[in-house]
């Protein structure tokens with residue numbers, strides 16, 4: 001059944017607002033009262049047997065995979081690769097001896113991802129589909145399924161499915177890490193952190209007027225824009241740039257902030273928007289220097305910074321959570337900036353040109 005838009009002008013805004021509850025729902029479904037993950041034993045056994053994880057996905061789900069890989073590596077100490085489905089399908093890289101495949105797909109119907117799953121099944125490798133749609137094709141055809149419980153996502157531009165995919169991967173990485181006795185996983189209180197994330201998301205979505213103002217000031221009349229960051233922040237830069245491209249038709253790029261100076265900085269002109277995401281202590285100073293470099297060339301800089309790392313003059317302050325989960329908060333301003341840019345251009349936010357919610361052709 002199609003969800004009701006209620007009083008919202010567009011589904012996208014409703015779905016952005018639903019994110020705090022999606023975090024709480026995942027916590028309820030996948031964590032017990034003590035905060036321990038509730039994950040099927042067979043799935044955990046299969047994950048433990050793997051020497052490497054391969055996350056395969058398209059679009060926004062691919063971006064959620066980039067964050068997930070860092071979670072599996074840091075919490076469960078298992079090497080993890082992330083691949084774009086349409087590439088992997090016809091250019092399969094050399095695999096480790098015991099690969100395990102994780103398909104991230106909101107719809108469970110993406111043809112590019114299904115093509116990879118068919119190949120994986122032919123090779124008899126174990127797989128997990130993480131999807132929002134029960135009984136979807138990829139959920140039926142994989143060895144295991146975990147559901148996102150995000151509720152129907154109607155807007156073409158994905159928001160709550162992205163944050164749900166990251167939160168569920170965090171829970172799964174914690175479960176695997178505990179199962180293989182990784183101290184980082186044992187010490188990671190995912191239940192408490194997801195509760196902090198949910199509250200943090202709520203405080204961000206309650207600041208809509210602020211994001212509309214930033215969108216109008218920096219993004220409404222620009223032909224292009226850059227989002228920059230390092231590590232987790234780079235992964236979120238890619239996703240927030242995609243959001244802006246999809247619904248506002250601004251040419252936007254997510255960039256590793258240190259790489260900008262190796263070529264792309266040539267594109268910076270007076271008033272080019274450069275949005276810096278800063279949530280990681282070890283690279284905060286470096287990204288700040290990169291922002292100064294572009295500001296010196298005329299860029300209009302916007303900063304999205306974790307409270308504990310904030311300085312005078314920062315534009316958006318994010319509540320502090322565990323550094324491994326900051327993507328769940330730093331993406332929200334990017335979603336809202338894209339939304340308000342599209343809205344103020346008078347575009348159809350939910351149904352951008354040339355795009356489909358679920359792409360069932362390769």
Ligand code: G6P
Nearest residue numbers: 058059060061105106107110356
């Ligand atoms: C389409 C949608 C994107 C989505 C991608 C992957 O291109 O427009 O928003 O991220 O498919 O979809 P999936 O359902 O596999 O996550």
